[in-house]
Amino acid sequence: MDEILQINDQFYIQAGSKLLDDRTKVIKHDETFALFDRYGDIQLARTEEQGLYHEGTRFLSHLSFRIWGRRPLLLSSSITQDNLLFSVDLTNPDIVKNGTVLVPKGSIHIFRSQFLWKGTLYQRFRVSSYSSTPVDLTLEIHFDADFVDIFEVRGVRRERRGNRLGSETQGDRTLLAYRGLDKLVRVTELNWTPTAQEASTSSVRFEDRVATNEAKTYSLAISCRSSEKYSEAIAYSDAAEKASSDRRTGLSQGCSIGTSNNQFNEWLNRSRADLQMLMTNLRTGPYPYAGIPWYSTAFGRDGILTALQCLWASPQIARGVLALLSETQAQEFVPEMDAQPGKILHETRRGEMATLKEIPFGLYYGSVDSTPLYVVLASHYYQRTADLEFVRSIWPSIKLALKWIDNYGDSDGDGFVEYFRQSSNGLVQQGWKDSQDSVFHADGSLAEGAIALCEVQAYVYAAKLGAAHLASILGEEAFAAELEGQATSLQQRFEETFWSEELSTYVLALDGKKEPCQVRASNAGHALFAGIASPERGRQVAQILMGDGFFTGWGVRTVHASEKRYNPMSYHNGSVWPHDNAIIAAGMAAYGLKEQAVHLTHAMFEASLFVEHNRLPELFCGFHRRPSEGPTLYPVACTPQAWSAAVPFLFLQTLLGLSVRTVPKKQLCFSDPVLPEFLSSVQISGILLKDTSAVIVAQRQLNKTEITVPVKSDDLEVIIK
Secondary structure, three states: OOOOOEEOOEEOOOOOOOOOOOOOEEEEEOOEEEEEOOOOOEOOOOOOOOEEEEOOEEEEOEEEEEEOOEOOEEEEEEEOOOOOOEEEEEEOOOEEEOOEEEEOOOOEEEEEEEEEEOOEEEEEEEEEEOOOOOEEEEEEEEEEOOOOEHHHHHOOOOOOOOEEOOOEEEOOEEEEEEEOOOOOEEEEEEEEEOOOOEEOOOEEEEEEEEOOOOEEEEEEEEEEEOOOOOOOOOOHHHHHHHHHHHHHHHHHOOOEEEEOOHHHHHHHHHHHHHHHHHEEEEOOEEEEOOEOOOEOOOEHHHHHHHHHHHOOOOHHHHHHHHHHHHHOOOOOOEHHHOEOOOOOOOEEOOOHHHHOOOOOOOEEOOOOOHHHHHHHHHHHHHHHHOOHHHHHHHHHHHHHHHHHHHHHHOOOOOOOOOEOOOOOOOOOOOOOOOOOOOOEOOOOOEOOOOEEEHHHHHHHHHHHHHHHHHHHHOOOHHHHHHHHHHHHHHHHHHHHHHEEOOOOEEOOEEOOOOOEEOOOEOHHHHHHHHOOOOHHHHHHHHHHHOOOOOEOOOOEEOEOOOOOOOOOOOOOOOOEOHHHHHHHHHHHHHOOOHHHHHHHHHHHHHHHOOOHHHOOOOOEOOOOOOOOOOOOEOOOOOOOEHHHHOHHHHHHHHHHOEEEEOOOOOEEEEOOOOOOOOOOEEEEEEEEEOOEEEEEEEEEEOOEEEEEEEEOOOOOEEEEO
């Protein structure tokens, strides 16, 4: 695993690593996810990321199915559109003995299906014979568990590990166990039916006779147990029914969207299913885990931006995100966690290494933008839902977050929020571009000292205005006026300090000496999204971002192609991130630049046509678009990734200029609605506003998009600008 590096103060994966490819199959349920090859197997190789994972630990590192000791031939494999069931069609190779073909190739069909439910991987093999004579069948399933932490799979080397406990097989059950250095015993329990002819701690073998046109069924349940509280495995059919019902319930939440373009519908449906799969039911409510495999946990920034992109359609996501982040808000100063009173979570981990603090991410607060974005989400959530009771319950957390912004966030009192790592092994860069080399000067030298990012000041501006509105609603008028004044002052200082006439855009950041990083980066586009940019300068930023140095044909790069550290194959210095582009497009539309927003929407939609399952990855490489080719994939991008899955919902909202408000009264507002050429109509059904719902229809007529709301309550106001 030499190509996967742990830099002393960073945890990331190099672009050259051989990890996920486009044929890896992914399923997830709550705290458990699994990665398979196309056969449904888990390859026996420590350098591979395949496996069954639960709460940050790999509970199954090897799983292989054999027929007569041979690997079957693959016919096809697929995952259902709702991401629930992974199914594989297999058949037998020629089975030869002493030069004689005993069972010709293609005589046996094996339908292998698998899904996750409550910490258990359920597998079923339905074996059907099409041989002209009865067949004596031998099936084998081999398995193993290495119980490694996800960070070990990722490449971090540990000086020592816990102990593998004795494995045992009793009847139709095998237990594999490991006691970690954290004293927790983790157990992989395998149960199978029917009774096998032979079973051990590494394999199970079935022998059977199958007549012509007869089918036999074999089931395997693999449970992950990491505490005394766990769910017992149940029968495959019962678990399948419960899992299917749960997934249907999740997918039915929020509104229904249909368009005139079936390919756009596929993108929307896949994104909705990915978001539902990544959603994890926590005690505080549903939370979109960031991405698979490396980020299948709660991230503050990722959860907030995902919720913001989907807020108009699925406000319940925002409530779950706000609830968890309020509960986990830092209350004291803990340098090794980069925690300060009022700061909002960056990420949380539950594996052995996090518990032992071998990595800093058990509860880690090393992001500078999660805190202002938390306040932004809270204010937008209230406007969308009028859920005053919930907002009132988290108002103390919102006020504490605002105190963090003013005190710890702006530690030197210059009016800008900056970051400087306190932890000895946390993240050096603490914006959304958190690669170690992502903040630099025009000559390519890395910025040093406390760094004030361009987009963070924009988020703080939006947070102050949003909090002012909430303060007014809650009767704290003086506080509201104070916040509004702070926002106005920040906007003025931002324009004076961050604008570069030479670049015709906002600089990337200020370093510790308050020297500007004169670098053209996509960060400036977030200033439009947050509304801090002046109208004239907002238009100049958009013009730069849509120019040749930024726009690839697939989207806007993170860094302009002429900058010293530009590299289209880098993680943050020239790649294209879907969520970054959706935010930029929304910002452009807010400044009246709808044509540019439509252009970005079209580019990202076309990118979705070239990737498997129409599933936009975390990022792709920033090469210019080539005729008849798709975007160049980034080798270790998470897929699915929550804020990428949320992208089409924000793009659609941007096209329609749609805002859904419940306060001060129920309103559907449309600002300069435009449908591009590839969409002639859009229908949105069941969009909820308090105790009522509405249906929206948008239709393109020549160069004009008409909006109608055929189903609505009398107290719902429709405004079309």
